Amino acid sequence: MPKKGFKTITVREEIYDWFKKQYENLPAEYKARHGLTSFSGFCSYMLAKMIEQEKKHTRERKAHEA
Numbered sequence: 001m002p003k004k005g006f007k008t009i010t011v012r013e014e015i016y017d018w019f020k021k022q023y024e025n026l027p028a029e030y031k032a033r034h035g036l037t038s039f040s041g042f043c044s045y046m047l048a049k050m051i052e053q054e055k056k057h058t059r060e061r062k063a064h065e066a
Contacts, residue, residue, distance in 0.1 A: 019043050 002008050023042045036042045 021047065023048075 023039050036045060
């Protein structure tokens with residue numbers, strides 16, 4: 001059971017393996033600079049970045065449509 005304020009998600013093994021490999025290959029300086037202290041934290045960080053990119057692309061598409 002995740003702690004309060006967190007949720008559990010299920011992903012395909014290939015996705016998990018890709019994230020895990022990326023995390024393991026990160027330099028310690030990068031992890032420290034971005035406050036990444038765990039694999040779970042890294043996954044949250046990456047998903048948040050992807051969401052921001054998608055929001056940006058959505059705004060740009062809407063601006064082109066207007």
